[in-house]
Amino acid sequence: MSHKDTAPDAGANVRLALDADLTIYHTVPQKQALIEALAGSNRLELDLSAVGDIDTAGLQLLILVKREARVQGKEVVITGHSTAVRQVIDFCNLAAAFGDPMILPA
Template identity: 60%
Template sequence: MATRKKKTTPPLVIAEDMTIYNAAAQKQRLLDALLATERLEIDLSAVNEIDTAGFQLLVLVKREARRLDKEAQIVAHSEAVRDLLDFYNMAAAFGDPLLIPAARA
C-alpha cells in the first residue's frame, strides 16, 4: 500500500519573542499555518525570549496537529527555547529533534 506524502510548506519562522505580549497574534499565526498544511515545520531559532505563554502556544499547536491528524514539528530551537523545554523537562514529550550547537570559543 502506498503511503501518502503529507503536504509541507516552508518552515514558519518565528522571529519575535514568544511571550505573553505576543501570544494572541502568534496563536492565530500558528493555527492559520497549521490549517494551511499537512505538516507544519516551525523555526524558533530566532526566539530570544519565551515564557509560559509561549510554551502554552507550542503545546496548543502540537495538540491541534494531533486532533487534525496533521504534524507539527519544531525544526530549529534557540537557546531560550531549549532552556525552557529543559526547565519543564518536556523535550522528549515534544518529540522533535533537538540539536544543540557546539559551544562558542
C-alpha cells in the first residue's frame, strides 16, 4: 500500500492506493492493512490503478473486504481499476457482484 488519505472528518472516509500486486505472495500483509483501514473508517476507497498483477487470492481479498464492510454497515468502493484488475474481474464475471463502476480506457 502506498499511501492513505483521510478526509477532514477523520475516520469517516479513508482512501488507500494499492501499489503492490494483489497475488498470493502479498495478500497476507495486505489483508491485515485493509481490515485495519476498514475498522478505522466508515467508507474505504481502494484505488487499484497501480496494481500490476492480481490472481484469485487477490480477488478473494477484495471480496472479503467488501463482505466485511457490508457486515459492519460500512462501504468499500473500488476505483481506478488497472488493466490487470479489470481483466480478472471480467474473466470471473464478477463486475456486478462488486458493484463498482469500471471506467474503460479509450
